[in-house]
Amino acid sequence: MPMSLSEFAPFLDRQDETGLQRELDESGFARLPGLLNEAQCAELVALYEDESRFRRTIDMNRYRFGSGEYKYFAAPLPALVQQLRERLYPALARAANRWEERLGQEPAYPEELSAFLEQCHRHGQTRPTPLLLKYEEGDYNCLHQDLYGEVFFPFQAVIALSRRDLDYAGGEFLLVEQRPRAQSRGHALVLEQGDGLVFPTNNRPVAGARGYYRTKLRHGVSTVLSGRRHTLGVIFHDAR
Ligand SMILES: O=C(O)CCC(=O)C(=O)O
Numbered sequence: 001m002p003m004s005l006s007e008f009a010p011f012l013d014r015q016d017e018t019g020l021q022r023e024l025d026e027s028g029f030a031r032l033p034g035l036l037n038e039a040q041c042a043e044l045v046a047l048y049e050d051e052s053r054f055r056r057t058i059d060m061n062r063y064r065f066g067s068g069e070y071k072y073f074a075a076p077l078p079a080l081v082q083q084l085r086e087r088l089y090p091a092l093a094r095a096a097n098r099w100e101e102r103l104g105q106e107p108a109y110p111e112e113l114s115a116f117l118e119q120c121h122r123h124g125q126t127r128p129t130p131l132l133l134k135y136e137e138g139d140y141n142c143l144h145q146d147l148y149g150e151v152f153f154p155f156q157a158v159i160a161l162s163r164r165d166l167d168y169a170g171g172e173f174l175l176v177e178q179r180p181r182a183q184s185r186g187h188a189l190v191l192e193q194g195d196g197l198v199f200p201t202n203n204r205p206v207a208g209a210r211g212y213y214r215t216k217l218r219h220g221v222s223t224v225l226s227g228r229r230h231t232l233g234v235i236f237h238d239a240r
């Protein structure tokens with residue numbers, strides 16, 4: 001069954017973008033509720049078993065990344081993942097350019113994903129990074145960043161594919177913000193099936209007494225207490 005674009009169109013409308021941009025500026029992250037429907041989530045979960053769709057499988061325990069498993073999609077990406085990556089990108093590039101300006105940098109991100117990916121390719125980053133993750137009872141994802149080379153896009157997205165309290169318990173999405181010369185702040189975010197969350201890949205500008213300063217962010221997942229939790233990670237830069 002082909003997956004339809006219209007299903008995740010609403011938040012991408014211009015009028016909704018204002019709210020998204022405000023949330024990103026205020027807290028650094030933003031929820032995108034109802035990004036995928038139940039059938040789309042189930043379809044992505046089912047893809048996990050189709051080895052032909054992936055270029056690499058990571059046993060998280062082996063690298064001490066946590067416990068659980070994830071798989072990077074091979075090119076060409078499944079249509080739904082490709083469309084999500086393309087359609088989330090432009091609003092996030094506008095946010096990224098505004099953040100650059102706040103930090104006194106030139107706006108660096110092209111309007112279209114394809115142009116940004118060309119930058120990645122010129123730096124030898126040619127392998128796709130969108131991934132599916134699977135956590136079972138006792139699994140977790142240590143706090144980390146997903147930088148795969150010199151070029152990186154300052155936002156990434158995660159989409160919850162499983163039903164909280166029905167398919168799994170625990171397994172909150174964790175976001176920790178490291179503030180310069182201050183203690184870190186943590187957010188535990190519960191995502192419903194189909195919800196997306198956009199968050200900074202590396203750092204973000206925060207308004208201070210004398211202009212903006214940068215905080216550094218890392219993300220992870222708390223221990224899954226029971227059941228199975230699947231997520232889709234949409235990272236915009238390709239990897240070396
Ligand atoms: O499973 C999650 O919620 C987090 C996944 C993750 O680390 C990512 O998408 O980069």
Ligand SMILES: [Fe+2]
Pocket residue numbers: 144145146219233
């Ligand atoms: Fe990650």
